[in-house]
Amino acid sequence: MLKAADTTNLKSSELYQLVYISRITSTGLSGASTLNDIADHSIKNNQADKVTGILCYGNGYFFQCVEGTEQALTNLKNRLLMDNRHKEIKVLDFSVINQRRFSSWSLRSIILERWMVDDSRVKALMPFKPYTWVEDEWVQFLNVLQNYYEQQEKKEEVDMQPIKYKALGVTLGKVVSQHQAFFLIQTILGLLIVAALFWVLLSDKIF
Numbered sequence: 001m002l003k004a005a006d007t008t009n010l011k012s013s014e015l016y017q018l019v020y021i022s023r024i025t026s027t028g029l030s031g032a033s034t035l036n037d038i039a040d041h042s043i044k045n046n047q048a049d050k051v052t053g054i055l056c057y058g059n060g061y062f063f064q065c066v067e068g069t070e071q072a073l074t075n076l077k078n079r080l081l082m083d084n085r086h087k088e089i090k091v092l093d094f095s096v097i098n099q100r101r102f103s104s105w106s107l108r109s110i111i112l113e114r115w116m117v118d119d120s121r122v123k124a125l126m127p128f129k130p131y132t133w134v135e136d137e138w139v140q141f142l143n144v145l146q147n148y149y150e151q152q153e154k155k156e157e158v159d160m161q162p163i164k165y166k167a168l169g170v171t172l173g174k175v176v177s178q179h180q181a182f183f184l185i186q187t188i189l190g191l192l193i194v195a196a197l198f199w200v201l202l203s204d205k206i207f
């Protein structure tokens, strides 16, 4: 299995985690593929800096946990603070850890939508509103994410790439199949409106 960062040359006391939440800005929302752009760029940077972690997005909010040296995370934090794709960064934790939770992921990005989540503990947190979490709720959330990571690792489905357009196609497929009746009614209504417009235009010319 491909390891994103080899931790053997790091003393455990040198390892830190940075956990924060933030809100997406209109700039972030206006980008066609903000999450992909962030993940693509971050994977390259994080591999170079031996940083690993996870980035969740849902309901207009980001949740990120990154692991690495204090220096690497401080530099990253400074870059994050200047990034206009998100705002109101609230640091939940910046502390020493014994080991990485996401040692094979340079940055795995996950979209949190109720219909995409199987885990009942995560479902309970939907719609995703991390600013309303109390005390250590973020720790529970992080534990669920770690659990998910471990399951993926067991299945050897460790995927370092962000969600790509192909996956987005599957995602859209899921939405469409879940809302087939809705889409069908919308299509019929659309066709009826077009037919009515034609009828009005033609009847104007005929009569």
Ligand SMILES: Cc1cc2nc3c(=O)[nH]c(=O)nc-3n(C[C@H](O)[C@H](O)[C@H](O)COP(=O)(O)O)c2cc1C
Residues within 6 Å of the ligand: 022, 038, 041, 042, 043, 045, 046, 055, 062, 064, 066, 076, 079, 080, 081, 083, 085, 086, 107
């Ligand atoms: C929510 C969010 C998460 C991000 N996570 C990372 C990250 O893990 N690593 C990283 O290098 N940049 C991350 N970025 C991008 C940084 O804010 C910054 O744009 C980037 O590191 C600049 O890299 P550069 O100096 O190579 O241009 C993130 C941006 C956002 C909005």
